[in-house]
Amino acid sequence: MGKCVCMIAEFRGGNFRRVSFEVASEGKRIADALGIGLRGVAVGSGVAGKAAELGQYGVERVLVRDDPALEHYLAEIYVPVVAEMIKKCDPAVVILPASVDGRDLGARLGARLDITLVQDVTQVVCEGGKVKARWPIFGGKCFAWSEWADGTLPIMSCRPNVMDCLPPDTSKRAEVELADIPIPESRSRVKAVDMDSSGKVELSEADIIVSGGRGMKEASNFALVEELAKAMGAAVGASRAAVDAGWRPHSDQVGQTGKVVTPALYVAVGISGAIQHLAGMGYSRYIVAINKDPEAPIFSRADYGIVEDLFKFVPAFTEEVKRLKS
């Protein structure tokens, strides 16, 4: 068995994404159960000064590769660098975020290092020194448990917003080691020129999401969803019908072919609750559905159902939220 659990941190704009702390916390739980240490891998631009923060969540030592070329995730650069860093850690388990970038990175690392990846893990248990991971299959209709054959290295990506963060111990700092790993020259035809800098809460990390569907009727009516989201401190999502109609960007789409989200509260406005939509939000902690059709399938998953015309209900609800918050 390797010497440690190795967690891979993720950054956006030089700052940790929250899911990094969830992954570190889960890594710490696994490391304690296996009686080994927890190490981190941090790759990005302007991240060396931040890396020690992972110590608050139990990471003892972080291997850092900090270079302007690593500002945005680009597979052909990240994969060889991260693979080398993992080898240096000599891990027994590798764990990373199941974010958009993390899923891509994990799959490529699995192929490059010839190790088996389990994606989108929602629970990890350690029994008799072995790791087992639970992950959703068939669009979230059921779960599978996977374990790794003896002699293989478990690598898993963890679904954001599912693993509990440990309470941060601000007195602790991780030891930082700068890794001198060469960065391959990019031959890619793809170049990241800009990231969404609107300051929007990333959907897969949001605690509250308000999503609109075809029931919104037209793009301009999404102002109602946006205003409710603003009042609640929520991110805005959408069904595929709303995205296909051109009312929202694809980055807002929740569901089987969009983002999988697990917020504490999901408010579905004018969304019927098709199986492909439920696959993306069905494991939210609380679901509130606003729909004028009492037979809409979304109500079978909703904790609170409001059978009402959204154009009457949402403005009144928004005003009430604002009043309660003022």
Ligand code: FAD
């Ligand atoms: P509809 O099903 O048309 O529902 C609109 C709802 O609004 C209705 O229930 C209606 O009662 C209600 N409504 C209308 N007017 C009002 C009003 N005034 N007040 C209150 N309620 C009102 N879908 C996704 O969302 N995400 C995916 O990732 C996704 N992936 C897919 C992948 C595949 C391979 C396929 C085949 C489909 C996928 N879909 C996905 C599409 C999915 O099957 C549905 O078509 C889609 O989710 C429907 O979106 P909707 O609920 O907004 O629209």
